[in-house]
Amino acid sequence: MKYRQLTKEQFEGLHEEFAHFLATQSIDAKEWTQIKKEKPTVAEDEMNVFSDVVWDDVLTKTAYIEHFSERSVNLFKCEDDEIHRIAIKITWDINLLEQKGFEWLMQNPMDNSVEIFKGSKPYNSERNLEVFDLIEKGSSISKGEIFEYFNTLVS
Incomplete structure (x- = not known):
C-alpha cells in the first residue's frame, strides 16, 4: 500500500465510486458481501488498492x-518538480488558530512581530508521497489564496 486506507467515513462518502471500482473488476454487490465475509484479506486488498487510487488522484x-x-503558519505550493514554502512566525502572544488571531495576521502582515521566510526545494522522493506526508502531519489542502497573498508581499 502506497498511502493509507481511507477511513470508514471516506469510504461511505465514496460508496458509488467504490461500487464502480469493484464493477470494473466484475465484482457486484452480492459477490462483494460474500468476499468480505469469506475472504477478508481479499476485501482488505481491494479496499487498499481503491484507497491508493483515490489518494493518488x-x-x-x-x-x-x-x-x-x-x-506559526506554513504555506506550501506543490509544483511538479519542487515545493515552495512560506513560513510565518509570530513573536508575540496571539493565537492564529482563532479567527481574531488569523484576521490580525492578514491585516498586519508587515508588523515587526511577524517573521516571514521563503524557500523552495526539489522533492526528495516522489511528489505525491511528500505531499501526503505533510497532510498526514496535519496540513490541509487549500486553494492557495493565503500562499499567494504572502508570496506577493515577500516577492
Missing part, C-alpha cells in the same frame, strides 16, 4: 497545502 490535483499552529 487527490494528491496529483493538490496545488497548495497549509498548516496552522498558534504562533
Whole structure:
C-alpha cells in the first residue's frame, strides 16, 4: 500500500465510486458481501488498492497545502518538480488558530512581530508521497489564496 486506507467515513462518502471500482473488476454487490465475509484479506486488498487510487488522484490535483499552529503558519505550493514554502512566525502572544488571531495576521502582515521566510526545494522522493506526508502531519489542502497573498508581499 502506497498511502493509507481511507477511513470508514471516506469510504461511505465514496460508496458509488467504490461500487464502480469493484464493477470494473466484475465484482457486484452480492459477490462483494460474500468476499468480505469469506475472504477478508481479499476485501482488505481491494479496499487498499481503491484507497491508493483515490489518494493518488487527490494528491496529483493538490496545488497548495497549509498548516496552522498558534504562533506559526506554513504555506506550501506543490509544483511538479519542487515545493515552495512560506513560513510565518509570530513573536508575540496571539493565537492564529482563532479567527481574531488569523484576521490580525492578514491585516498586519508587515508588523515587526511577524517573521516571514521563503524557500523552495526539489522533492526528495516522489511528489505525491511528500505531499501526503505533510497532510498526514496535519496540513490541509487549500486553494492557495493565503500562499499567494504572502508570496506577493515577500516577492
